[in-house]
Amino acid sequence: MKVLVVNAGSSSLKYQLFDTAAGSVIAKGNCERIGIDGQITHKMPGRPDYKAAEPMHDHTEATKVLISVLTSPEVGCISDMSEIEAVGHRIVHGGAYFSESMLVTPEVIAKLELCRDLAPLHTGAHLMGLKGITDAMPTTPQVLVFDTAFHQTMPDYAWMYPIPYEMYEKYSIRRYGAHGTSHRFVAGEMCKILGRTEGTKIITCHLGNGSSISAVKDGKVVDTSMGFTPLDGIEMGTRCGSIDPAIVTFIMEHEGYTPSEMSDFMNKQCGLLGVSGLSPDCRDLGDAIAEGNKRAKLAVDILTYQIKKYIGAYTAAMNGLDALVFTAGIGENRDEIRAAACADLDFLGIKLDAAINEKTRLQSNIVKISAEDSRVPVYVIPTNEELVIASDTERIVNSL
Numbered sequence: 001m002k003v004l005v006v007n008a009g010s011s012s013l014k015y016q017l018f019d020t021a022a023g024s025v026i027a028k029g030n031c032e033r034i035g036i037d038g039q040i041t042h043k044m045p046g047r048p049d050y051k052a053a054e055p056m057h058d059h060t061e062a063t064k065v066l067i068s069v070l071t072s073p074e075v076g077c078i079s080d081m082s083e084i085e086a087v088g089h090r091i092v093h094g095g096a097y098f099s100e101s102m103l104v105t106p107e108v109i110a111k112l113e114l115c116r117d118l119a120p121l122h123t124g125a126h127l128m129g130l131k132g133i134t135d136a137m138p139t140t141p142q143v144l145v146f147d148t149a150f151h152q153t154m155p156d157y158a159w160m161y162p163i164p165y166e167m168y169e170k171y172s173i174r175r176y177g178a179h180g181t182s183h184r185f186v187a188g189e190m191c192k193i194l195g196r197t198e199g200t201k202i203i204t205c206h207l208g209n210g211s212s213i214s215a216v217k218d219g220k221v222v223d224t225s226m227g228f229t230p231l232d233g234i235e236m237g238t239r240c241g242s243i244d245p246a247i248v249t250f251i252m253e254h255e256g257y258t259p260s261e262m263s264d265f266m267n268k269q270c271g272l273l274g275v276s277g278l279s280p281d282c283r284d285l286g287d288a289i290a291e292g293n294k295r296a297k298l299a300v301d302i303l304t305y306q307i308k309k310y311i312g313a314y315t316a317a318m319n320g321l322d323a324l325v326f327t328a329g330i331g332e333n334r335d336e337i338r339a340a341a342c343a344d345l346d347f348l349g350i351k352l353d354a355a356i357n358e359k360t361r362l363q364s365n366i367v368k369i370s371a372e373d374s375r376v377p378v379y380v381i382p383t384n385e386e387l388v389i390a391s392d393t394e395r396i397v398n399s400l
C-alpha cells in the first residue's frame with residue numbers, strides 16, 4: 001500500500017511516502033518556513049535532492065506544494081494522487097480523547113478541535129494540513145496517530161498534578177506526555193528482543209532536542225517525564241524541563257515578562273542553551289567541553305544527572321527493570337551522555353560495555369551496549385515514528 005505520512009509542525013510540514021509492501025520509503029521531504037516565505041526540499045533514493053522556494057502562507061498551501069512536487073513529471077514519483085491509498089497524520093496532542101490511532105471522521109475532527117488549547121500552534125497546523133489533503137484527496141482514507149496516545153495507560157496518581165481537582169476538571173490540566181509514538185516503537189522493539197511483553201519492565205529514553213523518558217510495564221506506559229505540555233521533565237536543548245514553579249513567578253515579576261514572554265523564555269532560552277550560553281546542540285557542547293568550557297560541562301552534567309534520576313525513579317515505580325533503551329538524536333549518537341547517565345548504576349544491575357557504547361553512533365540497526373555481565377540489558381534502538389504512522393494507517397484502512 002502507498003501511504004503518505006504527514007507531520008505538520010508549527011512552521012514546517014514534513015512528509016514521507018511509504019510503499020508498505022516493499023517496506024521502503026519512496027520519497028520524503030520537508031516544507032519549511034511556512035508563513036514566512038516557503039521552501040520545499042524533496043528527496044528520493046538515487047536522485048539529487050530537489051529544493052525550491054514556493055510561497056506557503058499556511059499548512060494548507062504547503063500540502064498543495066507537496067502534492068505538486070509528488071506528482072511533478074520532472075522531480076516527482078507518482079503520476080496522480082489517486083495512487084496514494086491512505087494518508088497518516090502525526091498529531092502532537094490528542095488530549096484525553098484519544099488513546100489509539102483513529103480513522104478521520106467528522107466526529108474525530110470535532111474532538112481534535114477540542115485539543116487546540118492544549119497545543120495551539122501544532123493543532124492549528126494539523127487541522128490545516130488535514131484540510132489541504134482532504135481538499136485534494138476527498139475520498140482517500142486518512143488516519144490520525146497521536147503523540148499522546150501511548151501514554152493514556154498511566155494510572156491516575158501518575159497523571160494527576162497536585163492542584164485543586166476543579167482545575168483539572170475545568171482546564172483538563174494533567175500529565176499527557178509526548179513522543180508516545182517513539183516510545184511505543186522502541187518499547188515494542190525491546191519487547192521483541194526480550195521475547196515477551198507481559199511481565200516486562202522497560203525504561204525508554206527519547207533524547208533529542210526535546211527529550212522524554214517513559215516507564216513501560218507489560219508494554220504499557222505507567223509514567224512519563226513530559227507533562228501537560230512538552231516543557232515538563234528533563235533539561236532539553238532550549239527547554240528548562242521541570243523547575244521549581246516559584247521560579248516562574250519570580251522571573252516574571254523581576255523581569256516584567258508577560259505570560260507569553262515567559263513561555264517563550266522557558267521554551268527557547270533555557271535548557272542546554274541557557275546554561276551553557278553557547279548552543280542547544282550536544283555536538284557543539286561536546287566540542288566546547290573538550291576545550292575546557294565549564295558552563296558547557298555543567299549543562300551536560302545537569303542532563304545526565306537528571307536522566308540517571310529518572311532511571312532510578314522509574315525502576316522504583318515498576319519495582320524492577322528488565323531493559324533500558326536509548327533513542328533519538330542524543331540517545332542514538334552521544335555515547336558520552338549514555339555513559340554518564342548509566343555510570344554508577346551497578347547497584348541497579350546496569351553496566352555498559354565502554355568500547356561498544358563508544359562506537360555506537362549513526363547506525364540504523366539495534367545495538368546492545370551493555371556489558372555481558374550487566375543484569376539489565378541496555379540497547380540503542382533507532383526510532384522510526386513515521387514507520388509507526390504508516391503501519392497504523394495501513395492496519396486501520398485495511399480493517400475498513
Ligand code: ADP
Pocket residue numbers: 207208209210237280281282283284328329330331333334361362
Ligand atoms: P529533534 O528533537 O529536533 O528531532 P534530534 O532527535 O535530531 O532532535 O536530536 C538533536 C540532538 O541530537 C542534538 O543535541 C544533537 O547534538 C544530537 N545529534 C543528532 N544527530 C547527531 C549525530 N549524528 N551525532 C552526534 N549528535 C547528534
